[in-house]
Amino acid sequence: MTEIRDRVRAAGKDENVAGGLRVAGVSKSYGAVPVLRGVDLDVEEGSLTAVLGRSGCGKTTLLRLIAGFDRPDAGTIHLAGRPVAGPGLVLAPEERRIGYVTQEGNLFPHLTVAANIAFGLPRRARRARHRVSALLEMVGLDGGYARRYPHELSGGQQQRVALARALAPEPGIVLLDEPFAALDVELRESTRRAVVDVLAAAGATTVLVTHDQAEALSLASRVAVMRDGAVVQVASPAELYRNPVDRAVAAFVGDVVALPATLRGGIAECALGGLPIAGDGGAGDGPVTVLVRPEQIALDGDDGDVPAQVLEIEYYGHDAVVRLGLGGAVTVRARCPGYALPAVGSHVRLVVRGEVGVDRS
Structure with missing residues (x-):
């Protein structure tokens, strides 16, 4: 996997260095409804942190603020040591070096797999077939998939292509928004392990949003539990399970x-x-x-x-x-x-x- 990662980087024009994430005191309301309340979260460079919580707790809103799709009402967000959101500052999504994978994958149905993967690359790099081939191999798909269209792929294959597209421009951070929720149980298990292995091999800093406790505990190096718009505990999976901060967290994770x-x-x-x-x-x-x-x-x-x-x-x-x-x-x-x-x-x-x-x- 390391050799594949090196070939992917060698095939690109720019060498970007992944960095960490810092969210400090971030709040967000929609109208009179508060969604996030003073959220603090640190994600180390090259690690995978899961944001775990029930539907409506604010975890997807947090992801959208990190990506730049929305702006916080208060607080700051830093990516790789660079401020991207704060008082008087909102950096556009395309300037944040973010890779984003949603539950549905959101591949372009009229484009081939190769064209989907190359979509986010600079115009000259889109014609580099060896780069697309290296990315396909990295996510466990052979070069024959390059000519297929999304409707010709299984759900798991579509998510792998979506991940390859997110990794193509070598983002500073990868955001995964419930990326496995639409897959059946057996496919979900194999796909999420393959995706995490790819992210680890790429050295990507990753934030995974999920409501699945087993998914968070088995995949992440650290888990941030959200409740009612706030992060109530951040810990390693073992520490979270063995020493929860309160009864509600204990019951939520097991x-x-x-x-x-x-x-x-x-x-x-x-x-x-x-x-x-x-x-x-x-x-x-x-x-x-x-x-x-x-x-x-x-x-x-x-x-x-x-x-x-x-x-x-x-x-x-x-x-x-x-x-x-x-x-x-x-x-x-x-x-x-x-x-x-x-x-x-x-x-x-x-x-x-x-x-x-x-x-x-």
Whole structure:
């Protein structure tokens, strides 16, 4: 892949150096409706950051402001250290060196694949067939696709061509707006991994907007969670999952068991016993809500000392979710391997593995 990337660059006329992104205090309203509220976001050069959130949280608006399709009401945006939006400054989209890939790909239906890819290049470079061939190879398509039209391609192939078109002028940053949402599950899996591999090989600084938690956690080096027009947490996928900033974030990025607890000396005492708290969440004693992932709860652990009864099993093949009663009205859910399941009605002992998160709100 590195050799292909080098050939792509050698075939171009200009050598552009990718840079990072800084969004500081950006706000945006449409009429009386606030959409973004003081958004801060840093994306390191050559990295992929996912902006994750539910529909309507403002993530696509943020992408449009970065691209220059809209202007912020307040705040600044820097690309590769250069200001592109701020008080008294709005750089046009074509001057920002942005590659933009949408959910539909938006290929020109009357142009061939080759013409689509070359569309954003300078006029002289559009005739360089070896550059188009190198870009096709980079996205995993052979040169025979150059003469095809978009309607002759599958959805995954169209997205690869859209990516090749976005990478053709060697942009400083690539913006992906839900680029895999329209694909079926099997095609989505293979296409998004191929796209991310291409971006990594190209050394592209990338922002991926998505509402798909698994997509964000599996593809990005950092994830920014948006809620109600604000970024509420930015962290690595592992840190976000293991130590969410609050219960709402915990529930958004995965299943969570939330229990009332009392925190003393970094240990949360709850119905599942005394549990160690992740990160700096253990600072300060008092009442909290402890956040446990179902896969952390092991049944019949060697050191299990919390008795429970199996109430219900939801079987998924590779794993299962077991609902357990701890006595009274307290129930929890544990995720277990599908090959080793207890019987409904049986009694087990529980142990929680690893550190857990807390919510103090």
